[in-house]
Amino acid sequence: MASVSPADWPGPAASFQTPSRAAAGRRTDIDTLRALACIALVSYHVVGSTPSSGLELPYDHWLSMLNRTPMDLRMQLFSFISGLVFIATPSRGAGAAVGAKARRLLVPMLCVGALFWGLREGMGIDQQPLWSIPFLPYEHYWFLQSTFLLMALMLGLTQVLGGRDRLAAGLIGAGAAVLWLVGPRAAPDLMSLNGAIKLGPFFCGGYLAARWPLLWSWRSSPLGAVPAGRGIGLGLLAAVLLAGSVLAVLPDAQGTTWRRAMTLWIGGAGCLALVLVRPRSRALARLGRQSYAIYLFHVFFTAGLRELCLATFPHVTAEALWLPCLALGLAGPVLVARMAAVHPLSALLFLGVRLRRGAGRGRGDLGPVPAE
Numbered sequence: 001m002a003s004v005s006p007a008d009w010p011g012p013a014a015s016f017q018t019p020s021r022a023a024a025g026r027r028t029d030i031d032t033l034r035a036l037a038c039i040a041l042v043s044y045h046v047v048g049s050t051p052s053s054g055l056e057l058p059y060d061h062w063l064s065m066l067n068r069t070p071m072d073l074r075m076q077l078f079s080f081i082s083g084l085v086f087i088a089t090p091s092r093g094a095g096a097a098v099g100a101k102a103r104r105l106l107v108p109m110l111c112v113g114a115l116f117w118g119l120r121e122g123m124g125i126d127q128q129p130l131w132s133i134p135f136l137p138y139e140h141y142w143f144l145q146s147t148f149l150l151m152a153l154m155l156g157l158t159q160v161l162g163g164r165d166r167l168a169a170g171l172i173g174a175g176a177a178v179l180w181l182v183g184p185r186a187a188p189d190l191m192s193l194n195g196a197i198k199l200g201p202f203f204c205g206g207y208l209a210a211r212w213p214l215l216w217s218w219r220s221s222p223l224g225a226v227p228a229g230r231g232i233g234l235g236l237l238a239a240v241l242l243a244g245s246v247l248a249v250l251p252d253a254q255g256t257t258w259r260r261a262m263t264l265w266i267g268g269a270g271c272l273a274l275v276l277v278r279p280r281s282r283a284l285a286r287l288g289r290q291s292y293a294i295y296l297f298h299v300f301f302t303a304g305l306r307e308l309c310l311a312t313f314p315h316v317t318a319e320a321l322w323l324p325c326l327a328l329g330l331a332g333p334v335l336v337a338r339m340a341a342v343h344p345l346s347a348l349l350f351l352g353v354r355l356r357r358g359a360g361r362g363r364g365d366l367g368p369v370p371a372e
Helices: 028-047 062-068 074-084 094-122 139-160 165-182 190-209 226-247 257-277 282-288 291-312 318-340 344-351
Strands: none
Touching: 028 062, 028 074, 028 282, 028 291, 028 318, 062 226, 062 318, 074 139, 074 190, 074 257, 094 139, 094 291, 094 344, 139 165, 139 190, 139 291, 165 190, 165 257, 190 257, 226 257, 282 291, 291 318, 291 344, 318 344
């Protein structure tokens, strides 16, 4: 069934459909946001977060500062979208839903993470033991562990509270925000618990936003017409990027309480701004539908092309490498997903999905986290 854009709904009298309830269809605006998050993430790993990673740029290089500007919005946006399409009251029961989440998130984390570990080990890179990948954060795959914890907690607490999912989301989001600001850090960081605490407010914020009709039905909103709401969103987004650009030149501020508070503000305000602006692009939406594969596999392509270019052209500049690596990091995983989706076993191990007979084979258009 084709999904309907919120801007086209006639008003409060119409049948309201939140993003989570429309998850069976495709939403161009949400898939566009997924694509923007993917582009920011892949660029982040191409450039690197420190002078010893990625393109090994100094902190004061313009590309490094540009790369760090959305550092408090990248993963927060991924988590916000995951909450936006999540359903905490599944028809099949909480236990079955937790099992489905483990299959969808943890199985690819283990299989793809082990492949990446083997590649880095073959290159002589010092890293954590292979056996620790199921239990401790490993590279960017920590996000999958953290998201699993948040989803399992949401499912369990919603059941304990008798189906009051909004209350569960509010309690988890508020508790995570407090722990992020003033709480201790887990050591060891089992199942990326610290990441779950950091992302909890954004995941729960996305869940609650999906159930706030005023954000999605503009004509019944106090903001009035769509252009007015988008204008507010653009102004808020400009403020978020300005704050991010200022913090990008203050790497030593990481870890302080005020800096953690800024992470909450930038991430929350940035996600709200993007919902208000609600960018739409069919081309980006097509890319966004491949976001899970891009998240899992992009590092194989970005690191591989970077090392190949540096070995072939030792004096190539960082600026010349950035866009080709970014492009391959976005396109390569799409091909991998299409190949993995051909066979049920590879689809399960590398994408976390069960292929139904005759459905979805070879397409690989699988979102970042399933709604159910």
